[in-house]
Amino acid sequence: MQNIRHRIFGLLGILLVYFNCSAQNTIPKIDTTHLLKKFRFLAFPAVSYAPETRIAFGIAGIALFRLGNDVKNTAPSQIGLGLGYTQNNQELFYMPFQVYTNRNMYNIYGEAGYYKYNYYYYGIGTHEIPRELYSANYPRIKISVLRKWLPHYYAGIRYQYENYQIVQTVPGGELASGTIPGSQGSITGGLGIVQIIDKRDTVLYPTKGYWMELALMFNTTSLGSTNNYQQYSYDVTYYKRVYKNVVWANELFTKYLNGIAPFEQYAFLGGNKKLRGFYEGRYRDKHELILQTEFRSQLYKRFGAAVFGGAGFLGGDGEYVRFNLPKFAYGAGLRYVVNKNDHLNLRLDYAIGNGEGQFYATFGEAF
Numbered sequence: 001m002q003n004i005r006h007r008i009f010g011l012l013g014i015l016l017v018y019f020n021c022s023a024q025n026t027i028p029k030i031d032t033t034h035l036l037k038k039f040r041f042l043a044f045p046a047v048s049y050a051p052e053t054r055i056a057f058g059i060a061g062i063a064l065f066r067l068g069n070d071v072k073n074t075a076p077s078q079i080g081l082g083l084g085y086t087q088n089n090q091e092l093f094y095m096p097f098q099v100y101t102n103r104n105m106y107n108i109y110g111e112a113g114y115y116k117y118n119y120y121y122y123g124i125g126t127h128e129i130p131r132e133l134y135s136a137n138y139p140r141i142k143i144s145v146l147r148k149w150l151p152h153y154y155a156g157i158r159y160q161y162e163n164y165q166i167v168q169t170v171p172g173g174e175l176a177s178g179t180i181p182g183s184q185g186s187i188t189g190g191l192g193i194v195q196i197i198d199k200r201d202t203v204l205y206p207t208k209g210y211w212m213e214l215a216l217m218f219n220t221t222s223l224g225s226t227n228n229y230q231q232y233s234y235d236v237t238y239y240k241r242v243y244k245n246v247v248w249a250n251e252l253f254t255k256y257l258n259g260i261a262p263f264e265q266y267a268f269l270g271g272n273k274k275l276r277g278f279y280e281g282r283y284r285d286k287h288e289l290i291l292q293t294e295f296r297s298q299l300y301k302r303f304g305a306a307v308f309g310g311a312g313f314l315g316g317d318g319e320y321v322r323f324n325l326p327k328f329a330y331g332a333g334l335r336y337v338v339n340k341n342d343h344l345n346l347r348l349d350y351a352i353g354n355g356e357g358q359f360y361a362t363f364g365e366a367f
C-alpha cells in the first residue's frame with residue numbers, strides 16, 4: 001500500500017508531510033530576500049485516537065528553506081520527520097523530502113522510512129470479503145531526481161525499494177491462504193522514467209495553471225523485485241481563480257499495472273489524497289482512475305475553507321476500469337496558514353464515502 005502515513009496517527013499526520021508537488025517556474029512574491037533565506041522549522045508532540053491504533057502519540061516536524069544564491073527564483077525546499085508509537089504496538093519512522101537546487105535546475109524528492117503497522121484488507125476488485133487485519137513490517141525508499149530541460153519541462157529517473165514483510169494474518173483468511181500475490185511477503189525494486197510539465201503559479205498553494213506527471217516504472221528481479229511487473233501512472237492537476245480568493249482545483253489520476261505485482265502495490269482508493277472519505281485501501285485493483293474537484297477560499301486572515309468531491313473507478317485484468325461501478329466521496333474542511341511566505345496550510349478535512357465519515361489532518365493541499 002502506498003501513501004501510508006496519513007492514516008497512521010490522525011493528528012500526528014499533521015506533521016508527516018508528503019509534498020507530492022514538483023518544481024515550478026514562478027515563485028510567490030515575498031517582501032524581502034532576507035525572509036526568503038530564513039530557515040523555518042516546526043515541531044511539536046501530537047496525540048490522536050483511531051480504531052486501528054487506539055491511542056497514538058509521537059513527535060514530528062518540518063523544515064522549510066531555500067538553496068542557492070537566487071532565492072527569489074528558487075522554490076522552497078522541505079524536509080519532514082516523524083516518529084510515532086501506538087497503543088497497538090505500531091511503530092513509524094518517516095522522512096519525506098523535496099529539495100530544489102538554485103533556480104530549480106534540479107528537483108529531488110521522495111521519502112525514506114520504516115513501518116511496523118497493521119492494515120485492513122477487504123479483498124481485490126469486485127471480490128470483496130469481510131475485512132481481515134494483518135501486520136506488516138517494511139523499510140521503504142523512493143527517490144526521484146529530475147532536471148529542468150525546458151522552462152516548464154522536467155525529466156529524470158526514479159528509484160524505489162520496499163521489503164514488505166507480512167508478520168501476521170487472520171488464520172484461515174484469504175491472505176493466510178497464500179493465493180494473493182505478495183500475501184507471504186514481497187520485495188519491490190524498480191527504476192523508471194519521470195516527466196513533468198509544470199505551469200502553476202506557486203508550489204504549495206497554486207491559484208492558476210496546471211501540473212502533469214507521467215511515470216513509467218519497471219520492477220524487475222534484477223533490481224531485487226520478487227516478480228517482474230510494470231507500473232504506469234499519469235497525474236494532471238488544473239487550477240483557476242474563479243472569484244477573488246476562491247480557487248477551483250481539479251485532478252485526474254490514473255494508474256495501470258502490468259504483470260504479477262504484489263497486492264500492496266495495487267491501485268487503491270482512499271486516504272488523505274486519493275479520494276478522501278474511504279479508508280486507505282478499502283477498494284483496490286490493478287488499475288484505477290480518480291477524478292477530484294475542490295473549491296478553496298481564504299475567509300479571514302489566516303483562515304480558509306474548502307469543499308470537495310470525487311469519483312473513483314477500479315479495473316483488473318482484461319479491462320481498464322469499471323465505469324459502471326463508481327465510488328463517490330465528498331466533504332469539506334478548514335485551512336490555517338502556518339507559513340504566510342509560502343502559503344503552507346494546515347489542512348483539516350472531514351469526508352464521507354459509503355455513508356461513513358473520515359477525518360484528516362495534515363500539511364499541504366490534497367492536490
